[in-house]
Amino acid sequence: MKISKIRTSAEETSDALWVQDVAFAYDGLKVLQGVSFRVSPGRFTVVLGRNGSGKSTLFRVIVGLLKPQRGSIRVFGRDLHGLGFRDRTRLLGFLPQQHHAIFPFRVRDVVLTGRAAHVGLIPKSEDREAAMEALAQLGIDHPAEKPYTDLSGGEQQLVLIARVLAQNPRLLLLDEPTAHLDFVNANRLLELIRHSLCPKMTVVAIVHDPNLAFWHGDDFLFLAEGRVLIPDPQRPPWSSELVQRVYGMVVDILPWKNRAVVMPKVGS
Numbered sequence: 001m002k003i004s005k006i007r008t009s010a011e012e013t014s015d016a017l018w019v020q021d022v023a024f025a026y027d028g029l030k031v032l033q034g035v036s037f038r039v040s041p042g043r044f045t046v047v048l049g050r051n052g053s054g055k056s057t058l059f060r061v062i063v064g065l066l067k068p069q070r071g072s073i074r075v076f077g078r079d080l081h082g083l084g085f086r087d088r089t090r091l092l093g094f095l096p097q098q099h100h101a102i103f104p105f106r107v108r109d110v111v112l113t114g115r116a117a118h119v120g121l122i123p124k125s126e127d128r129e130a131a132m133e134a135l136a137q138l139g140i141d142h143p144a145e146k147p148y149t150d151l152s153g154g155e156q157q158l159v160l161i162a163r164v165l166a167q168n169p170r171l172l173l174l175d176e177p178t179a180h181l182d183f184v185n186a187n188r189l190l191e192l193i194r195h196s197l198c199p200k201m202t203v204v205a206i207v208h209d210p211n212l213a214f215w216h217g218d219d220f221l222f223l224a225e226g227r228v229l230i231p232d233p234q235r236p237p238w239s240s241e242l243v244q245r246v247y248g249m250v251v252d253i254l255p256w257k258n259r260a261v262v263m264p265k266v267g268s
């Protein structure tokens with residue numbers, strides 16, 4: 001099977017995200033090994049891979065929370081390490097996988113913290129409007145005055161997504177945004193990303209369910225054994241060969257409206 005590596009070139013700065021030969025290890029545990037890929041602006045790219053394949057580590061390296069042992073990363077042509085806080089938060093938004101709320105801040109104040117890059121000492125009316133608009137976009141209809149800690153897991157997840165939307169970055173990295181969301185909210189969120197946020201924003205999201213991913217995503221990249229597999233552009237990304245290689249599981253792929261449904265092979 002031909003898996004094409006995405007072409008990379010330091011001169012090409014039209015990419016929203018450019019990752020070149022990144023390697024990262026935790027105390028000798030090699031997690032990322034020569035990872036290279038590019039993300040086109042305005043697209044919704046979905047990252048898939050098994051538990052422990054290094055997806056969150058890759059995101060944490062991209063946003064600068066972890067320092068790679070090797071490699072280069074550019075966001076809209078700019079090396080993130082050379083940017084100050086404001087420029088960085090205007091370029092890049094990040095929803096981490098885990099968030100532990102301790103203080104009972106009101107929902108709207110949690111979302112307002114997403115405006116940190118835009119706000120001076122005191123939030124302006126446009127910051128409050130951006131926060132409320134982000135909540136509305138996600139269909140959050142419970143009171144914005146409610147303490148965040150009183151919300152359900154799925155409601156908290158939506159509020160955290162609203163916070164990063166209120167930030168209005170050019171590139172948004174979402175680590176499992178559909179975690180804790182029900183079937184309706186998960187589909188609504190991915191639809192919102194694909195049809196409303198993109199193409200103004202570029203979104204890269206880790207999604208575990210290949211069906212949700214293949215239904216909503218524009219582009220796909222797979223992580224396996226510390227390396228990125230880019231689908232062959234001549235073939236659909238949901239080829240059973242590729243899916244089986246990534247997940248190590250025999251699957252049936254059912255074509256559906258130019259997309260596909262992935263089913264675990266019964267009895268396999």
Ligand SMILES: Nc1ncnc2c1ncn2[C@@H]1O[C@H](COP(=O)(O)OP(=O)(O)OP(=O)(O)O)[C@@H](O)[C@H]1O
Pocket residue numbers: 026029031049050051052053054055056057058097
């Ligand atoms: N802080 C850490 N210290 C040491 N090892 C870590 C640390 N964080 C992650 N790892 C290890 O690195 C590997 C990749 O973890 P990572 O969280 O990036 O995977 P993932 O693909 O995001 O997994 P999941 O789908 O379960 O969220 C795993 O083997 C994990 O045990």
